[in-house]
Amino acid sequence: MASEKPLVIVTxxxxxxIAVIKYWGKRDEELILPLNSSxxxxxxxxxxxxxxxxxxxxxxxxxxxxxxxxxVDVGQPRLQSCLREIRRLAWQQRRTDEGDxxxxxxxxxVHIASQNNFPTAAGLASSAAGYACLAYTLARVYRVEGxxxxxxxxxxxxACRSLYGGFVQWHMGEQADGKDSIxxxxxxxxxxxxxxxxxxxxxxxxxxxxxxxxxxxxxETSTLLQFRATSVVPGRMAEMIRCVRERDFSGFGQLTMKDxxxxxxxxxxxxxxISYLNDTSKLIMxxxxxxxxxxxxxxxxxxFDAGPNAVIFTLDDAVAEFMAAVKHCFPPESNGxxxxxxxxxxxxxxxxxxxxxxxxxPSPGSIKYIIATKVGPGPQILDDPHLHLLGSDGLPKPAA
Amino acid sequence: MASEKPLVIVTxxxxxxIAVIKYWGKRDEELILPLNSSxxxxxxxxxxxxxxxxxxxxxxxxxxxxxxxxxVDVGQPRLQSCLREIRRLAWQQRRTDEGDxxxxxxxxxVHIASQNNFPTAAGLASSAAGYACLAYTLARVYRVEGxxxxxxxxxxxxACRSLYGGFVQWHMGEQADGKDSIxxxxxxxxxxxxxxxxxxxxxxxxxxxxxxxxxxxxxETSTLLQFRATSVVPGRMAEMIRCVRERDFSGFGQLTMKDxxxxxxxxxxxxxxISYLNDTSKLIMxxxxxxxxxxxxxxxxxxFDAGPNAVIFTLDDAVAEFMAAVKHCFPPESNGxxxxxxxxxxxxxxxxxxxxxxxxxPSPGSIKYIIATKVGPGPQILDDPHLHLLGSDGLPKPAA
Numbered sequence: 001m002a003s004e005k006p007l008v009i010v011t012x013x014x015x016x017x018i019a020v021i022k023y024w025g026k027r028d029e030e031l032i033l034p035l036n037s038s039x040x041x042x043x044x045x046x047x048x049x050x051x052x053x054x055x056x057x058x059x060x061x062x063x064x065x066x067x068x069x070x071x072v073d074v075g076q077p078r079l080q081s082c083l084r085e086i087r088r089l090a091w092q093q094r095r096t097d098e099g100d101x102x103x104x105x106x107x108x109x110v111h112i113a114s115q116n117n118f119p120t121a122a123g124l125a126s127s128a129a130g131y132a133c134l135a136y137t138l139a140r141v142y143r144v145e146g147x148x149x150x151x152x153x154x155x156x157x158x159a160c161r162s163l164y165g166g167f168v169q170w171h172m173g174e175q176a177d178g179k180d181s182i183x184x185x186x187x188x189x190x191x192x193x194x195x196x197x198x199x200x201x202x203x204x205x206x207x208x209x210x211x212x213x214x215x216x217x218x219x220e221t222s223t224l225l226q227f228r229a230t231s232v233v234p235g236r237m238a239e240m241i242r243c244v245r246e247r248d249f250s251g252f253g254q255l256t257m258k259d260x261x262x263x264x265x266x267x268x269x270x271x272x273x274i275s276y277l278n279d280t281s282k283l284i285m286x287x288x289x290x291x292x293x294x295x296x297x298x299x300x301x302x303x304f305d306a307g308p309n310a311v312i313f314t315l316d317d318a319v320a321e322f323m324a325a326v327k328h329c330f331p332p333e334s335n336g337x338x339x340x341x342x343x344x345x346x347x348x349x350x351x352x353x354x355x356x357x358x359x360x361x362p363s364p365g366s367i368k369y370i371i372a373t374k375v376g377p378g379p380q381i382l383d384d385p386h387l388h389l390l391g392s393d394g395l396p397k398p399a400a
Numbered sequence: 401m402a403s404e405k406p407l408v409i410v411t412x413x414x415x416x417x418i419a420v421i422k423y424w425g426k427r428d429e430e431l432i433l434p435l436n437s438s439x440x441x442x443x444x445x446x447x448x449x450x451x452x453x454x455x456x457x458x459x460x461x462x463x464x465x466x467x468x469x470x471x472v473d474v475g476q477p478r479l480q481s482c483l484r485e486i487r488r489l490a491w492q493q494r495r496t497d498e499g500d501x502x503x504x505x506x507x508x509x510v511h512i513a514s515q516n517n518f519p520t521a522a523g524l525a526s527s528a529a530g531y532a533c534l535a536y537t538l539a540r541v542y543r544v545e546g547x548x549x550x551x552x553x554x555x556x557x558x559a560c561r562s563l564y565g566g567f568v569q570w571h572m573g574e575q576a577d578g579k580d581s582i583x584x585x586x587x588x589x590x591x592x593x594x595x596x597x598x599x600x601x602x603x604x605x606x607x608x609x610x611x612x613x614x615x616x617x618x619x620e621t622s623t624l625l626q627f628r629a630t631s632v633v634p635g636r637m638a639e640m641i642r643c644v645r646e647r648d649f650s651g652f653g654q655l656t657m658k659d660x661x662x663x664x665x666x667x668x669x670x671x672x673x674i675s676y677l678n679d680t681s682k683l684i685m686x687x688x689x690x691x692x693x694x695x696x697x698x699x700x701x702x703x704f705d706a707g708p709n710a711v712i713f714t715l716d717d718a719v720a721e722f723m724a725a726v727k728h729c730f731p732p733e734s735n736g737x738x739x740x741x742x743x744x745x746x747x748x749x750x751x752x753x754x755x756x757x758x759x760x761x762p763s764p765g766s767i768k769y770i771i772a773t774k775v776g777p778g779p780q781i782l783d784d785p786h787l788h789l790l791g792s793d794g795l796p797k798p799a800a
Contacts, residue, residue, distance in 0.1 A: 224665060227627045254671070261673045265624060265665035271654070272689045273661045279679045289672045 008105065009055040010140040011388045014133035014379040016048040016118075016126070017041065017161045017168065018197070018311045020256040020303055021233060021240050022263035025219045031178040032157045035219065036229035037237050039169045039186065039244075040161040041313075043197055044376030047342040050129040051382070052114040053389035054137040060109035066389075066396050067130075068115045081154040082134055083110070089151070090142040106142065113389035113396045118371070131155025132162030136379040149182035165189040165377035167244045169237065189377045192247050196319045196343075198312040199371040200326065202280045209274045211306040214267065221271040228266055249315055253301030256313060257288070260303040278308045280330075280366040287329055287360060288312070291322060294357040319372075324350040325358060326367065333365035342372040408505065409455040410540040411788045414533035414779040416448040416518075416526070417441065417561045417568065418597070418711045420656040420703055421633060421640050422663035425619040431578040432557045435619065436629035437637050439569045439586065439644075440561040441713075443597055444776030447742040450529040451782070452514040453789035454537040460509035466789075466796045467530075468515045481554040482534055483510070489551070490542040506542065513789035513796045518771070531555025532562030536779040549582035565589040565777035567644045569637065589777045592647050596719045596743075598712040599771040600726065602680045609674045611706040614667065621671040628666055649715055653701030656713060657688070660703040678708045680730075680766040687729055687760060688712070691722060694757040719772075724750040725758060726767065733765035742772040 023038035063074045063083065074080075090106050114133065116126050135151040138144070144151075149170075152159035160183040161168045173181030209217075218225050236259060243252040267274040277285075281304055288302050299318040302310045314322050323345045332339035382388075391397045423438035463474045463483065474480075490506050514533065516526050535552035538544070544551075549570075552559035560583040561568045573581030609617075618625050636659060643652035667674040677685075681704055688700050699718040702710045714722050723745045732739035782788075791797045 223632050224624050224627065224662065227624065227631075231627075232623050257673075258669075258671050261671065262624065262669050265669040268668060269658075269662050269665040271658050271661065273657075273685060275677075275682050275685075277675075282675050285673060285675075 006059065007055055007057045007392060007394060008108075008141050009053065009385075009388055009390060010137055011051065011053040011382045012133055012137040012140065012379050013045055013049045013051045013382065014129050014136055014162050015045045015165070015376050016043045016050075016129045017158065018043060018303060018305065019158065019161070020252070020313075021236055021259050022305075023158055023170065024263050024266060025215045025225055025229060026157065027172075028176075028178065029216070031181075032153045033178045033181050034157055034170065034172050035225070036233040037170060037172040038158070038161070038233075039167065039237060039240050040158070041167055041195075041197065042162065042165045042189070042376050042378065043199075044373045045380070046376070047371055047373035048116075048118050048129070048199075050114060050116050050126065050133040051387070051389060052112065052130075052133040052137045054134075054141045055111045055388075055390050055394050056105055056108040056141050057111075057394055058104070058108055060111060060394060063109050064111050066113040069113075069396060078131075078155045079134075082131065082138070082151055085151045085154050086135065086138040086142055086144055089139075089144045093144060093146075110138070110141065111390055111394045112137075115389060127156040128158040128162045131159035132379060135159070136163065140381065147182055150178065152183075153178075153181065163378060166191055166375060169241065186241055187244050189375055192244070192375060194247075194316045195249075195375055196312075196314050196316070197373050197375070198314070198319075198323070198326075199373070200284060200310040200312060201368045201370070202278065202284075202308040202310065203366055203368050204278060204308045209276075209306075214270070214274045214306060217272075217274070218266055218270040222266050222269040224269045225266040228262060232262065249313075250298040253298040253313060256301045256303050257285075264304065276306050276308060277304055280363065281308045281310060283329065283360065283363060283366070284310045284312075287325060287358060290358050290360070291325055291354070294354055320346050320348040321350070321354070323370070323372075324348050325354060326370065328355060329358060329360045329362055330367040331362050331364045332367075332369075338369065340370050340372060342370075343374065345372055406459065407455055407457045407792060407794060408508075408541050409453065409785075409788055409790060410537055411451065411453040411782045412533055412537040412540065412779050413445055413449045413451045413782065414529050414536055414562050415445045415565070415776050416443045416450075416529045417558065418443060418703060418705065419558065419561070420652070420713075421636055421659050422705075423558055423570065424663050424666060425615045425625055425629060426557065427572075428576075428578065429616070431581075432553045433578045433581050434557055434570065434572050435625070436633040437570060437572040438558070438561070439567065439637060439640050440558070441567055441595075441597065442562065442565045442589070442776050442778065443599075444773045445780070446776070447771055447773035448516075448518050448529070448599075450514060450516050450526065450533040451787070451789060452512065452530075452533040452537045454534075454541045455511045455788075455790050455794050456505055456508040456541050457511075457794055458504070458508055460511060460794060463509050464511050466513040469513075469796060478531075478555045479534075482531065482538070482551055485551045485554050486535065486538040486542055486544055489539075489544045493544060493546075510538070510541065511790055511794045512537075515789060527556040528558040528562045531559035532779060535559070536563065540781065547582055550578065552583075553578075553581065563778060566591055566775060569641065586641055587644050589775055592644070592775060594647075594716045595649075595775055596712075596714050596716070597773050597775070598714070598719070598723070598726075599773070600684060600710040600712060601768045601770070602678065602684075602708040602710065603766055603768050604678060604708045609676075609706075614670070614674045614706060617672075617674070618666055618670040622666050622669040624669045625666040628662060632662065649713075650698040653698040653713060656701045656703050657685075664704065676706050676708060677704055680763065681708045681710060683729065683760065683763060683766070684710045684712075687725060687758060690758050690760070691725055691754070694754055720746050720748040721750070721754070723770070723772075724748050725754060726770065728755060729758060729760045729762055730767040731762050731764045732767075732769075738769065740770050740772060742770075743774065745772055
């Protein structure tokens with residue numbers, strides 16, 4: 001038997017992804033299998049990422065988990081499902097390699113610490129980055145190789161798309177056991193360097209329907225959702241892959257907007273209805289359409305997940321002008337915070353023609369701030385031991 | 401030849417109707433034939449009506465039209481289409497009765513004056529009442545008998561449903577010439593006397609996409625609309641007719657809400673998207689669902705047309721309590737105007753339990769006022785000559 005170090009510890013990071021062909025609705029609640037395939041763009045981890053440290057030791061008495069420094073209940077079903085799945089895979093792979101006796105580390109308890117470099121209040125889908133990071137990190141401590149979609153998916157369906165950088169599709173799959181419901185890269189991180197992603201964080205007052213409960217109600221009550229999944233999405237997946245591969249921004253942007261709108265339409269068709277877009281979200285949509293109409297082409301596109309925040313796609317040649325338009329329509333309130341976070345965007349003046357074409361009265365404070373980013377890579381292993389979130393005692397390090 | 405009076409003058413009134421199975425999208429733009437059948441409730445004219453006077457005379461030099469006291473262009477296509485259609489029917493009917501020579505009054509020019517007893521700013525579908533009243537009044541001055549759906553429809557599709565009181569279905573029809581696309585009463589005015597209708601007039605800032613242009617864009621771009629029209633609405637029409645006939649409020653209310661939501665879902669699925677519901681509309685929807693959840697049954701239902709105003713259905717046993725809930729969540733701003741117009745509703749206190757269950761912070765001023773009404777009759781002829789909107793000279797009387 002190989003000698004065991006007292007503590008095996010690994011730290012990884014994983015990205016947020018934003019779907020441009022939306023996932024909404026499961027065909028299997030237990031295995032988290034989707035009603036339709038989906039496609040996403042991986043956001044750069046310089047701006048948005050989850051960091052997770054996992055440690056195993058024969059000395060640990062139980063599995064424990066800390067999120068953003070606070071210990072959470074390790075018994076929650078999705079966490080348990082991920083842990084069970086990774087240990088099953090580890091056991092399966094070792095059995096194949098080394099015979100029937102599983103190595104002792106598979107029975108070790110695990111300590112996990114995870115944190116985001118962005119506020120949860122931003123309303124960004126942190127669970128996708130979180131569960132992708134968990135799956136990726138656990139795979140390294142338990143020495144699991146190969147496809148991790150199934151592990152990540154158990155935590156949160158869209159987490160499997162955060163296992164890759166660039167542009168990623170999640171095949172819905174056809175098998176009942178979900179073995180073919182996996183994520184796959186469509187194009188790598190550096191495929192479309194001109195592409196910008198702006199996260200417009202919208203001020204919201206009301207609490208929202210969670211996406212897990214929301215999509216379940218949609219599957220049960222929306223007569224439009226099944227039609228979308230069966231008859232609309234397959235064609236849109238093929239078209240979106242073509243747009244990405246050919247870097248056809250006009251096609252990419254229009255289809256992204258249409259699919260976001262159709263997802264929110266099926267939410268509204270749910271009973272009781274679900275509404276994630278607020279009046280500010282709709283003003284942003286209106287602004288984008290007016291901006292494009294002024295230019296006579298699709299220069300900017302929006303997409304919205306299960307919340308009012310907009311994610312904007314645009315290219316190098318339009319990002320500065322669009323930012324000026326956003327600042328004009330949604331002037332920042334002087335809250336001492338920086339309005340533009342992330343990558344710098346050179347300020348440019350807004351032309352009078354565009355200002356007139358937008359025809360929008362300013363709504364001060366409706367957008368809290370903007371995060372500017374680009375397409376980014378998939379999960380990373382951090383080699384520097386100083387970056388571990390857990391100390392050599394297996395407990396969270398005091399916050400720096 | 402019969403002797404002609406110098407002036408033939410008739411005054412009629414017609415009601416507003418609100419669809420509970422929505423009409424959205426035409427299969428023929430020219431003939432105004434709908435993609436699907438629809439069903440509406442006729443609102444009582446004591447609260448909401450259009451009054452129209454039409455006069456014909458050999459002395460009139462041209463067709464002229466006044467709306468709410470202001471002369472409008474008689475050349476607008478839909479007005480012309482109604483006039484042409486009523487004269488065609490008149491000629492056709494006289495020819496059958498009296499041989500090939502049309503009586504001279506068919507060549508007389510017409511003067512028309514029309515006014516609403518409710519502000520246009522209320523955002524209520526005044527065109528349905530207006531064109532129903534026009535068709536009904538013109539039929540009397542030109543002595544046309546029988547089915548007027550086709551005349552009213554030429555002005556505004558949903559106008560054909562305002563030709564009847566009570567509960568009315570508009571059969572989509574199948575013939576290419578639209579002869580079978582007609583309105584028909586499902587249940588009369590007094591069929592369901594416990595039913596209340598509350599129009600919640602919402603403060604809105606933005607101008608909206610007109611319904612004619614909106615539905616055309618939906619037909620061209622929404623992938624969900626055709627599916628709705630073909631696969632969802634036929635079943636819903638049958639179910640709604642059953643609910644109305646059996647006075648099944650729970651079924652009626654739920655289906656009314658679902659169909660309103662699905663209509664707005666297809667608007668959102670349109671590209672560029674159309675959005676008629678604002679944040680206040682959504683708060684009203686939320687309030688209704690919470691109110692029903694508190695009672696464990698569907699006591700109240702909403703429906704929204706192409707604007708943010710809510711139309712609420714409820715019964716005698718819930719109207720006062722729901723009104724108290726609305727006043728709690730949307731306290732009137734002291735603007736000197738009456739908040740509750742129309743039928744009186746006895747004020748009752750709101751229970752602490754319900755107040756807690758609603759869990760909504762008050763939004764003062766978000767609802768401008770409420771019009772309380774009931775189901776009403778179809779168009780009426782006014783016999784009192786004092787009520788004519790045109791004087792014996794064929795010109796609008798000075799406003800009283």
